[in-house]
Amino acid sequence: MALDLPTIIRNFDLRKCMQCGKCSASCPAGFESNLRTRMIIYMAKSGMDVLDLNELWSCTTCYTCQERCPKGVKVTDAIIFLRNLAARRGNFPRIHLTAIKAIYDTSNGFPLTPEISKIRSLLGLQKEPADVAHNEEALSKFRRLMESIEIINITREAQK
């Protein structure tokens, strides 16, 4: 998907925003943090730079704002794509690199630990699930696929 601010404004109907504030009023993350959805939409649709705002990363992507927006602005989708841009600039929580690395290394975001393996056996499940993580050939193929996609470059760039 083409990535720049004007495309996001167009694809997700940000210009339709009338600043009613229903999104902010519905936002569970906004209750507890500085995230002001209406402000992000206002700034973005006016062409202001929002990519350095840490609040972009406070959104839980619950989609409540998008569902309730009376003008049909695709608020959550827009935030997700603004994050795509922010990540390329290096604004993202560094801890996420652990999850991305875990997926690259093991094909799972939450890899299996010996403790859980034991619980699996006690419950009568296979000790190790029949997933890609436990199939050497499939795992090396998956890593090859990961090498070919953009997310690896974005995160490697950030670690330099």
Add this chain to the structure above:
Amino acid sequence: MRYSLFPGCIAKNLYPSIEKATSIVFKELGIELVEDPYTCCPAPGVIRSYDFDSWLVIAARNIATAEAKGTPLLTICNGCYGTLGAADRFLKAHPEYIERVNRFLATVDMRYLGATRVVHFVDLIKESLPQLKDAVRVELDLKVAIHYGCHYLKPSAHGGENPERPEILERIVECLGCESVDFPEKLSCCGAGGGVWSGNEDLSLAILHRKLNFIKEAGAECIIDICPFCHLQLDQGQKRLKTRFEIPVLHLNQLIGLSFGVKDKILGLHTHMVSTRNIAKKAKKARKDLFEENEEKEI
């Protein structure tokens, strides 16, 4: 009908009790589940936030795996559904992307065709309500707080329940002889999604705390979820909060398992962080009224 079970990382690797309960419930409903070699869905909150196309390629790889076997993909997690369902619908609506995705998949000898579908397990239970009713053996009579979680209901453009007034979980829970309690912000987020769980723990727990206060006030004996990630947040998150709520958390399939007369230990209730002892006791009592001890269900 056969379905390929997509357990997702959390049910497999953090809460195998959910995977176990799922296999028991669907066996009883006469629905065959097979296992296929999957990866992380990938996580919609983290991976999609970094690069939409990368997210799409990994999701398409998982869908293509089920497609090659000719089985629909069954998710037991809102996060997996949020990824696999959305990616599948996106590709079907934008065929020009299919070719692009397939250029990546070709490097690992795979291909997405758009010939299967992604199903959330609640929708499958919805279709099987009569069978479910028949299989219920014990009335648990629990006061439960239903937590829908976000990505089963939303975005609603994908169809399904009305996100502001859903009713399927209430119907299922009633079917099991339980009462669903009402509470403010019942449909609000658990606070884990969007990478906030790992990226901003304080905020994630603050959102959870707010929700748990409402649940406690409503007098719920337990929380019922349909997503292992919400489950992780509701169960482990409670332990991280300073306030001691001690509200047991069950994935819907575990509650259904109990209603089928399956023992709590078999369903792995004892492996949760928040004690489920009171629920187990109540289930045992309900079972006693129905079975002689040696007749107890041991699936």
